[in-house]
Amino acid sequence: MTSLSTKLAEREASGNPIQIGLIGAGKFGSMFVSQVHRSPGMRLAGIADLSKERALASLKRTGFPEEKYDSQATTSVADGISSGKTAITTDSAELIATPGVDVILEVTGSPAAGVRHALLCCEHKKHIVMINVEADVLAGPLLARKAQEAGIIYSMAYGDQPALIAELVDWARTAGFDVVCAGKGTKHLPAYHASTPDTVWSHYGLTQEQTKDLNPQMFNSFLDGTKSALEMAAVANACDLTPPKAGLRFPPCGIHDLPNVLRPASDGGQLDKKGTVEVVSCLETDGRPVFNDLRWGVYVVFEAPGEYQKECFAQYGMKTDSTGRYAAQSKPYHLIGLELGVSVATIMCRGEPTGSSKTFAGDVVATAKRDLQTGEKLDGEGGFMVYGKLMPARDSLAIEGLPIGLAHGLVLKKDIKQGSGLSWQDVEWSEKSQAVAVRREMEAMYRKQLGA
Numbered sequence: 001m002t003s004l005s006t007k008l009a010e011r012e013a014s015g016n017p018i019q020i021g022l023i024g025a026g027k028f029g030s031m032f033v034s035q036v037h038r039s040p041g042m043r044l045a046g047i048a049d050l051s052k053e054r055a056l057a058s059l060k061r062t063g064f065p066e067e068k069y070d071s072q073a074t075t076s077v078a079d080g081i082s083s084g085k086t087a088i089t090t091d092s093a094e095l096i097a098t099p100g101v102d103v104i105l106e107v108t109g110s111p112a113a114g115v116r117h118a119l120l121c122c123e124h125k126k127h128i129v130m131i132n133v134e135a136d137v138l139a140g141p142l143l144a145r146k147a148q149e150a151g152i153i154y155s156m157a158y159g160d161q162p163a164l165i166a167e168l169v170d171w172a173r174t175a176g177f178d179v180v181c182a183g184k185g186t187k188h189l190p191a192y193h194a195s196t197p198d199t200v201w202s203h204y205g206l207t208q209e210q211t212k213d214l215n216p217q218m219f220n221s222f223l224d225g226t227k228s229a230l231e232m233a234a235v236a237n238a239c240d241l242t243p244p245k246a247g248l249r250f251p252p253c254g255i256h257d258l259p260n261v262l263r264p265a266s267d268g269g270q271l272d273k274k275g276t277v278e279v280v281s282c283l284e285t286d287g288r289p290v291f292n293d294l295r296w297g298v299y300v301v302f303e304a305p306g307e308y309q310k311e312c313f314a315q316y317g318m319k320t321d322s323t324g325r326y327a328a329q330s331k332p333y334h335l336i337g338l339e340l341g342v343s344v345a346t347i348m349c350r351g352e353p354t355g356s357s358k359t360f361a362g363d364v365v366a367t368a369k370r371d372l373q374t375g376e377k378l379d380g381e382g383g384f385m386v387y388g389k390l391m392p393a394r395d396s397l398a399i400e401g402l403p404i405g406l407a408h409g410l411v412l413k414k415d416i417k418q419g420s421g422l423s424w425q426d427v428e429w430s431e432k433s434q435a436v437a438v439r440r441e442m443e444a445m446y447r448k449q450l451g452a
Contacts, residue, residue, distance in 0.1 A: 004342065007349040008041030018348045019045040019081055021095040021126070023117060024107035025058040028131055028160075031337025032105065034062035039341050043084070044069075045101050046077040048092040055088045077101065096120045103344050105157075107131045107337075109218075111138045111405035112435040118143045119438075122150035129343045129354075131157040134381070137233045137364055138405035138435065140357035142442035155353030158346070159339030161298050162234040166355035168300035168329055169239045177302035180274045180326060181262040182235060185294030186228050188250040188281040194369050195224045196384045221382030225250070226404060229364045229390035230381075232277040236362030237393075238355045241277050243362040247389045253280035254292035255299075258328035259321035262301045267323065274303070277362070277390075299330035360446040364388040365401035365421045372416040378427070380408030389421060394450050397443060400424045406436060 011017055018041060022029050025047055036044045044064075049055040052073045059069050070080060073088035077098040080087030089095055096104055096117065104126050106117050114135020121128040128147065130136045136143075136156070147154035156163035161184045169182050195203055197216035200223055221227050229248060236243050251270050253261045262278060263269030271278070282293035303326055304310040310324045318327045343354045366378070366386040379385050381404050388404035395401075402410075402422040410427040431437045 004345045004349055005040075008039060008345055011041035011349075017041050017043040018344055019043050019100050019102045020344060021046050021048065021077070021098070021101045021104045022107065023048045023092045023095065023104060023113075024109070025049040025051075025055040026107065026109070028337045028340075029105070029107040030058040030062050031335075032107075032340045033058050033064055035338055035341060037064055037068060039345075042341060042344060043081075044086045045081050046087040046089060046095050046098070048089050048095040050090055052088050052090060059086070092117060093120055096126055097124050101126055103127045103129065103347055105129045105131060105340065105344075106135070109134060111135045112433070115139055115143065115435045115438050118147070118154065119434075121152060122146050125150060125152055127153040127155070127347050129155045129157050129340070129347070131160060131340070133160070133162065133227075133230045133234050134405045136357060137230045137237070137362075138403050139438045139442050140234065141237055141360040142438060142445065144357040153347045153351070153353050154356055155343050155347055156234065156238060156355035157336075157340055158342035158354040159334060159336045160231075161334050162231050162238065163343070163355040164331060164334055165235045165298045165300070166238045168298060168331070169235075169241075171329070172300050172302045176305070178274065178305065179239070179241065180264075180301040180303050181271055181276050181278050182239065182241060182300045183232060183262075183278045183280065184228070184298045185280050185282055185296065186250070187223070187283060187295055188225060188228070188279070189283055189285065189287065190250075192223050193225055193387050195220055196369070197382070198384075217380075217382040219382070224369075224382065224387040226364070226381045226388035228279045229388040230404070232279060232390050233362035233364050234357070235277050237357040237359060240359050240361055241275055242273070243390045243392050244272055244276055244278065245392060245395065247391060248279050250279050250281045252282075252284045252290050253294070254290050255294050255297075255328075255330055255332070256292050256319055258294075258299055258301055258330065259319065259326040262328070263321055263326045267321070267326070269321070269326075294330060294332065296334060297330055297332040298334065299328050301326055301328045360393040360442065360450070362390060363393045363396035363401060364390055364404045365396055365399075366404045366407035367421050368416045368418050370418050372412055374412055374415055376412050378407045378410050378412070381405075386422065393446065397447050397450065402427060403439060406439065
């Protein structure tokens with residue numbers, strides 16, 4: 001990766017900067033906005049957001065130079081590229097269709113919007129960085145295939161944990177190691193699965209005043225395990241790893257203990273088998289903080305293939321498990337949107353994604369937080385009714401699991417017991433929805449491929 005900044009500088013010197021379109025001016029998008037003007041060889045061509053005011057506020061809040069954007073939000077994206085000023089629009093389709101835009105950053109968080117934008121990028125031959133992990137898990141394996149057929153790159157977002165995990169997995173495999181487990185850290189206790197927007201702030205230890213401008217349902221999707229399940233499904237699909245059959249366990253674990261905890265049960269660890277994903281918690285089961293935790297970071301556990309490599313681990317100070325066979329590499333932090341430019345540069349300067357769905361290995365199924373009643377309307381991830389549970393894709397196909405990305409606005413046709421996974425048969429749905437149609441197309445394709 002050492003040459004990326006040089007290649008960007010060359011683009012800057014030649015007057016051929018990468019033109020970037022950003023869809024969504026929330027936290028992740030704003031973090032990218034704060035850095036893109038500092039990166040030679042990159043230009044923010046336009047921002048598409050349902051609210052022009054929100055997009056303008058993002059530019060102002062992050063210190064984007066005033067002379068480099070249209071403060072009146074009246075310039076077209078095409079004219080903005082010509083004049084060197086970032087344009088603001090509410091029309092994401094216009095942004096994608098504009099000639100001269102090279103890469104689209106999809107940061108909406110809406111699965112339906114993500115699917116629509118990915119298909120538009122295929123149509124208009126624009127590379128896409130799918131920051132929207134909800135859309136990626138809903139249909140990423142199919143979208144990546146359609147992107148390849150269209151001759152564009154479909155990429156994970158560098159700076160977000162799935163892409164950083166995929167990078168560690170790639171490092172291990174490139175060096176000749178078998179990957180035992182890969183994943184991230186988070187704050188989790190078993191009781192959090194039942195958390196709702198009404199209880200989320202008490203779990204975070206925040207006051208009403210501290211949270212007045214925050215979205216409780218969005219934050220709750222991180223706390224109740226849904227976001228972790230989505231991210232690990234994305235990693236499984238990008239790295240061809242198998243999710244644990246019973247879902248994520250969230251074992252308490254510090255960085256120093258990764259090789260001991262995340263090794264097979266047959267060797268004294270907590271894994272059913274090698275080649276899986278898992279999320280470690282920064283809290284002990286009684287709520288005490290874990291020593292040397294990995295709350296914000298990512299890791300990969302790998303295995304010495306023989307005695308010689310074990311000796312090398314010891315000689316070079318690797319922290320291993322008690323047998324000396326298993327070791328780990330980790331990155332303690334991730335900077336999400338502040339690092340996103342690495343994806344843009346890798347796509348445009350090297351013709352490669354920073355991680356991308358390759359197969360349908362993991363899925364996230366909507367699971368009841370409480371007893372649900374016939375006629376109730378599902379309120380989506382982070383809400384009061386369901387959380388997302390990670391499972392192998394083959395198992396999800398076998399039960400016709402309802403993906404968490406579509407568990408919003410659908411009406412229940414039957415009662416569901418707390419803790420039960422929902423299926424397509426439990427809800428009223430229609431393929432008139434583009435997102436539903438694309439998901440069902442992907443399921444049919446992989447049902448044949450996996451024999452499920």
